[in-house]
Amino acid sequence: MTVNELSLNDSRPAQTGWQRYLATLRYGLYVILHPFDGFWDLVHEKRGSLAAAHTFLVLFLLTRVLKLMYTNFQFISAPLQYINIYEQCASLLFPFLVLCLANWALSTLFDGKGRFKDIYMAMCYALVPYILIQLPLILISNFISFDEASYYTVLMSVSIIWCLFLAFVGLMQVHDYSPGKTIIFIFFTIFGALVILFLILVFFSLLSDAIGYFVSLYREIVFRLY
Amino acid sequence: MNIKRFTALLLALGLLLTAAVAAADDGYTSSYTYNYDYWGEIRESPDAYRVDQVLYSTTLGLETAMRRPQSLYARDNHLYICDTGNNRIIEVIRENGQFTLGRIVDRVIGAEPETFNTPSDVFVDENGNMYVADTNNNRIVMMDAGQNLLQTYVKPSDTTFDQSLSFLPDKIVVDSSGRVFVLATNINKGLVKYEADGTFTGFIGANPVKYTMWDYIWKSFFTTKEQRAQQASFVPTEYENICIDKEGFIYATNVVFSEYDLLWDNAKPIRRINSIGSDILVKNDRYPPIGDLSWVEGSLDYGPSKFYDITVLDNDIYIAVDHTRGRLFGYDPQGIMLWAFGTKGNNTGAFLSAVSIEHMGYDLFVLDENESSVTVFTPTDYGNMIYRASNEYLKGDYEGSADTWRQVLKLNANYNLAFIGIGRSLMRQEQYEEAMEYFKMAHDRENYGRAYRYYRKIVVERNIGWIVAIVAALLIVPLIVRTVKKMRAEVEEYDRQRIVT
Numbered sequence: 001m002t003v004n005e006l007s008l009n010d011s012r013p014a015q016t017g018w019q020r021y022l023a024t025l026r027y028g029l030y031v032i033l034h035p036f037d038g039f040w041d042l043v044h045e046k047r048g049s050l051a052a053a054h055t056f057l058v059l060f061l062l063t064r065v066l067k068l069m070y071t072n073f074q075f076i077s078a079p080l081q082y083i084n085i086y087e088q089c090a091s092l093l094f095p096f097l098v099l100c101l102a103n104w105a106l107s108t109l110f111d112g113k114g115r116f117k118d119i120y121m122a123m124c125y126a127l128v129p130y131i132l133i134q135l136p137l138i139l140i141s142n143f144i145s146f147d148e149a150s151y152y153t154v155l156m157s158v159s160i161i162w163c164l165f166l167a168f169v170g171l172m173q174v175h176d177y178s179p180g181k182t183i184i185f186i187f188f189t190i191f192g193a194l195v196i197l198f199l200i201l202v203f204f205s206l207l208s209d210a211i212g213y214f215v216s217l218y219r220e221i222v223f224r225l226y
Numbered sequence: 227m228n229i230k231r232f233t234a235l236l237l238a239l240g241l242l243l244t245a246a247v248a249a250a251d252d253g254y255t256s257s258y259t260y261n262y263d264y265w266g267e268i269r270e271s272p273d274a275y276r277v278d279q280v281l282y283s284t285t286l287g288l289e290t291a292m293r294r295p296q297s298l299y300a301r302d303n304h305l306y307i308c309d310t311g312n313n314r315i316i317e318v319i320r321e322n323g324q325f326t327l328g329r330i331v332d333r334v335i336g337a338e339p340e341t342f343n344t345p346s347d348v349f350v351d352e353n354g355n356m357y358v359a360d361t362n363n364n365r366i367v368m369m370d371a372g373q374n375l376l377q378t379y380v381k382p383s384d385t386t387f388d389q390s391l392s393f394l395p396d397k398i399v400v401d402s403s404g405r406v407f408v409l410a411t412n413i414n415k416g417l418v419k420y421e422a423d424g425t426f427t428g429f430i431g432a433n434p435v436k437y438t439m440w441d442y443i444w445k446s447f448f449t450t451k452e453q454r455a456q457q458a459s460f461v462p463t464e465y466e467n468i469c470i471d472k473e474g475f476i477y478a479t480n481v482v483f484s485e486y487d488l489l490w491d492n493a494k495p496i497r498r499i500n501s502i503g504s505d506i507l508v509k510n511d512r513y514p515p516i517g518d519l520s521w522v523e524g525s526l527d528y529g530p531s532k533f534y535d536i537t538v539l540d541n542d543i544y545i546a547v548d549h550t551r552g553r554l555f556g557y558d559p560q561g562i563m564l565w566a567f568g569t570k571g572n573n574t575g576a577f578l579s580a581v582s583i584e585h586m587g588y589d590l591f592v593l594d595e596n597e598s599s600v601t602v603f604t605p606t607d608y609g610n611m612i613y614r615a616s617n618e619y620l621k622g623d624y625e626g627s628a629d630t631w632r633q634v635l636k637l638n639a640n641y642n643l644a645f646i647g648i649g650r651s652l653m654r655q656e657q658y659e660e661a662m663e664y665f666k667m668a669h670d671r672e673n674y675g676r677a678y679r680y681y682r683k684i685v686v687e688r689n690i691g692w693i694v695a696i697v698a699a700l701l702i703v704p705l706i707v708r709t710v711k712k713m714r715a716e717v718e719e720y721d722r723q724r725i726v727t
Contacts, residue, residue: 074671079265143682146675 024049039173053124102192112175122170133159259567269640274609292598300584336375382426399470431503471538479533509561552577624651
């Protein structure tokens with residue numbers, strides 16, 4: 001399909017909400033195979049939807065949890081007795097959102113075109129290969145032996161490299177950057193994420209100090225009154 | 227009548243309770259013996275060894291008490307204690323579980339000088355010839371059973387040996403053909419090797435030097451010549467102790483390393499050195515043989531285990547003694563920990579400063595230099611069972627070994643090696659599904675994978691008809707559906723055209 005064909009499809013008679021949701025979900029498949037066209041249209045031609053993006057993110061977290069729980073023990077050493085699902089999800093979701101935020105915050109400095117919604121959507125669509133490969137991989141892991149681990153590892157690496165590549169192209173298209181600029185931008189994004197983490201830490205430590213101050217003030221007054 | 231019965235019941239209960247208390251309070255805390263599970267957590271286990279007796283100077287009937295003894299050696303039923311502080315070797319004879327004092331060797335007839343000066347190790351060969359590392363006399367003497375001098379091994383006059391250093395032999399082992407391997411203080415080129423006739427033939431098994439790229443960059447570009455002279459130079463570290471197994475391989479322990487070297491097994495605290503000097507120790511467990519995997523932050527004896535001595539049993543199981551926490555660690559030939567026990571302290575079964583370990587059969591002797599005592603450990607039923615199971619497996623009696631492992635599991639359900647042992651014997655009996663279950667419980671991936679491959683093959687062969695049928699159906703059904711749809715569309719098209727016309 002070319003861009004023209006796509007925009008022709010887009011001008012079809014009005015879809016219902018549900019149909020549009022399914023169409024945007026299906027569009028994820030197009031994006032991962034034609035990232036340059038796909039990401040451009042995702043944002044600029046409104047081929048994607050936030051609902052689909054949320055779905056991909058949730059599926060990604062679900063894949064992650066299922067992977068920890070049901071991958072055969074030959075390929076993963078997950079101490080299930082210590083694993084907390086919420087903690088696992090938070091440890092993925094939090095960096096993901098902080099990186100999106102840092103990216104959005106810095107896009108002004110770097111003359112980027114993307115809005116927060118666009119960045120978030122592009123990043124979520126970039127997670128699709130992870131879901132598509134890792135979910136079946138959980139099943140496969142239960143039918144192969146330790147000696148055949150190379151197939152497993154290769155597929156796993158492919159899924160991650162594919163995702164990283166999509167994220168790169170996604171950022172490039174959303175902000176309308178050149179590849180070189182995108183690389184520099186990614187470095188700054190990581191730096192920005194670290195700054196955000198630092199600010200959060202400072203904020204919480206100050207907050208706890210402030211609360212501590214009022215608590216001790218209250219105690220002092222209570223002691224004086226008795 | 228009723229009251230009588232009631233009192234009888236009470237009495238019986240009371241007896242039971244005291245029995246229970248007595249059984250629990252036998253001087254061994256519940257955490258005396260332990261093992262590590264797959265996740266590296268301590269799992270308490272039944273005692274593999276218990277103290278049989280402790281030999282002190284008084285129990286041996288020595289006139290002068292032992293002073294800072296440094297080493298033990300055991301051959302047949304003779305135990306030799308190197309009583310360093312008193313410049314003598316004490317021979318103890320074991321008969322029917324009783325230890326009696328034998329000879330006291332404090333001079334060599336025909337040597338110059340005849341007496342020892344701080345001897346630090348002793349070795350006795352099959353013929354009863356005794357070798358003594360006579361440290362401050364800078365020599366190793368070999369004498370026959372009548373204490374007559376046979377051979378002296380002195381500082382090599384070779385150019386490879388730094389003549390400015392004094393020759394201080396510390397530990398010695400002798401192989402079956404009479405070659406002497408010496409661990410000498412201040413010599414970091416490895417073990418000094420002598421032929422039986424006393425000629426020096428070089429060094430063997432030097433500790434490899436650790437030199438990272440960062441070290442190199444720092445030294446070359448960021449330090450001045452003066453600073454470099456001040457810094458410690460990169461030299462191999464010395465071994466702490468050595469021991470020779472029945473095949474002639476030397477086991478060496480190393481205690482000079484940083485904690486972080488242990489993480490990726492760079493420290494290699496235990497090595498098995500072959501004739502060309504490389505480390506060939508088998509490490510098939512998740513964790514390498516490094517003693518304790520973790521230690522309590524802020525405790526007095528914080529830090530990695532430091533193996534001051536090691537001994538190798540006849541079935542290739544090796545036991546190392548940790549000086550940091552006074553513990554003994556047993557490992558099987560695959561490098562899997564069998565058990566660990568011991569602690570620091572003054573109690574029986576605890577050590578103040580354990581420096582040497584030896585074995586007679588499965589009995590262990592541990593020398594404490596501060597207490598000047600030798601603790602004799604004998605294996606419990608549980609400990610014997612573990613040995614029996616691994617011996618049976620080595621001999622090829624897989625079913626017998628599995629039965630023994632099952633008995634071990636009854637005493638300690640956390641024993642990973644037992645699961646692996648049972649699994650392996652089940653696999654030999656072609657019961658792959660059961661074997662897989664056991665391997666899974668032990669987290670043994672390689673063996674599980676092996677069993678699974680056989681299992682999968684059997685399942686596929688049994689159901690090949692179904693599998694072919696399903697695959698065929700998956701391929702053919704869509705084909706038929708597509709053809710039918712196509713035909714129907716053509717018919718409809720034809721009908722429509724007919725209507726139009």
